[in-house]
Amino acid sequence: MQVEYLIIGQGICGTWLSYFLQKENKSFLVIDDNQNDSSSRVAAGIINPVTGRRIVKTWMIDELLPFVETAYNELENLLGVNVISSKTIIDFFPTLQMREAFLQRQKEESFLQMPVDEEEFINNFSYDFGFGYIRPSFIIHLEKLLPAWRNYLVRSGKFSEETFDPAELKISPGEIQYKHLIAGKIIFCDGANSLNNPLFRRLPFALNKGEMLLIDAKGISDEYIYKKGVALVPMQLKNIFWAGTNYIWDYDDNLPTREFREKTEQQLxxxxxxxxxxxxxxxxxRPANIERRPFVGLHPVHPNAGILNGMGSKGCSLAPYFAKQLADHLIYGNRILPEADILRFRKVLSQ
Ligand SMILES: Cc1cc2nc3c(=O)[nH]c(=O)nc-3n(C[C@H](O)[C@H](O)[C@H](O)COP(=O)(O)OP(=O)(O)OC[C@H]3O[C@@H](n4cnc5c(N)ncnc54)[C@H](O)[C@@H]3O)c2cc1C
Structure with missing residues (x-):
């Protein structure tokens, strides 16, 4: 078999890269081993226009939002499944200081608004300091999107369910060979696994573990995402909510912890x-990194090997945008945003 591109991984990065290559009628094969605990399969799917306790605008959000909304809608139409929903985040203030910070930020930030009736959620939630609205926000229904795109690729003969073995990869200047497959380029979209990849493990990954609970809670409207330390995100099943999360930088395994479960249950x-x-x-x-900027582009020494990774906690908004940049770079030689281009690590990658 011969293709122009071999893509390793079909999380949110591999999904979008293959989508944009498909749109340009490029030939490719996606290899994925369907890890149940991959980041995209555990994520809540929130796109939040503001970030952190200081409620600052998310990096590049003014460009990302219109782009990703259009892209997900396109994919939704192609696949015939609901993959994106617009939601308002109900940001319950945990302290008086947080309320004041929100009121202050609201003066200069159009994503933040105060409600007319702060008693609206009083029947279902305990809160002492009111709440604000964050909108527009989105939920990407990854649990629908990933299998639907996989099935689409399977039907087109562009998907192979297997574990990629780097020992079987041969890279020569004009092409790459993997087992019986010849490809022009190989692009790694293998998430946290890229840390074990001899070509890309020198990138400054700073992986961190995150957890979630799936809960059944009757009576809460699925019109909103709710936040108060914990985020409560409606799934597309009645009364089912995703609840999380945490950030563990120092961990020995990728298993759920008792501490998170007990703490989150208590908070809820x-x-x-x-x-x-x-x-x-x-x-x-999470395939996060120190700079909190994506890893996009081709290897400086082996330019027929590339990567789309490093999305940290923002894969749902960053992946479509940078997959398009990478596809345009591969096909037309267009420029990748320097802040995201892996050529910023030319020195370490060339060692
Ligand atoms: C608890 C939690 C909550 C999160 N919430 C959000 C959120 O609300 N919004 C948001 O934008 N982001 C969120 N994220 C972050 C988001 O999940 C990531 O940014 C994103 O999913 C990364 O996607 P990826 O495609 O790079 O990697 P992955 O999703 O890890 O995909 C990699 C794929 O490669 C495959 N693979 C790996 N190695 C091999 C191999 N050797 N052979 C074959 N296949 C292989 C895996 O099976 C997998 O399918 C969250 C993450 C966590 C952990």
């Missing part, structure tokens, strides 16, 4: 006025 008991049941507890490793 204090916050929710209604009973809930924990259905699932899962963990994954």
């Amino acid at each position: 008991k204090q916050w929710l006025k209604i009973p809930f049941k924990i259905l699932e507890h899962r963990a994954s490793v």
Whole structure:
């Protein structure tokens, strides 16, 4: 078999890269081993226009939002499944200081608004300091999107479910060979696994573990995403919510921890006025990095090997945008944003 591109991984990065290559009628094969605990399969799928306790605008969000909304809608139409929903985040203020910070930031930030009726959620939630709206925000329904795109690729003969073995890869100047496959280029979209990749492991990854609970809670409207330390995100199943998360930088395995479960259950008991049941507890490793900027582009020494990775906690908004940049770079030689281009690590990658 001969293709122009071999893509390793079909998380949110591999999904979008293959989508944009497909749109340009390029030939490719995606290899993915369907890891149940990959980052994209555990994520909540939130696109939040503001970040952190200081509620600052998310990096590049003014460009990202219109782009990703259009891209997900396109994919939704192609696949015939609902992959994106627009939501308002109800940001319950945990302290008076946080309320004041929000009121202050709201003066200069159009994503933040105060409600007319701050009693609106009083029947289901405990809160003493009111809440603000963050909008527009989005939920990407990864649990629908990833299998639907995979099935689409399977039907087109462009998908192979297997574990990629780097020992079988041969890179020569004009092409790459993997087992019986010849390709022009190989692009790694293998998430946290890239840290084990001899070509790219020198990139400054700073992986961190994150966890979530899936809960059943009757009576909470699925019109919103709710936040108060914990984020509560409606899934597309009635009364089912994703609850999380945490950031563990120092960990020995990628398994769920008892500490997270107990702490989150406690927080939910204090916050929710209604009973809930924990259905699932899962963990994954975020492919994050020190700079909090994506890793996009071709290897400086082996230019027929590339990467789309390093999305940290923002894969849903960054992946479509930078997959398009990478596809345009591969096909037309267009420029990749220097802040995201891996050529900024030319020295370490050339060692
Ligand atoms: C708890 C948690 C909550 C999160 N919430 C959000 C959120 O709300 N919004 C947001 O934008 N981001 C969120 N994230 C971050 C988001 O999940 C990541 O940014 C994104 O999923 C990374 O996607 P990826 O495609 O780079 O990697 P991955 O999703 O890890 O995909 C890599 C793929 O490669 C495959 N693979 C790996 N190695 C091999 C191999 N050797 N052979 C074959 N296949 C292989 C895996 O099976 C997998 O399918 C969250 C992460 C966590 C852990």
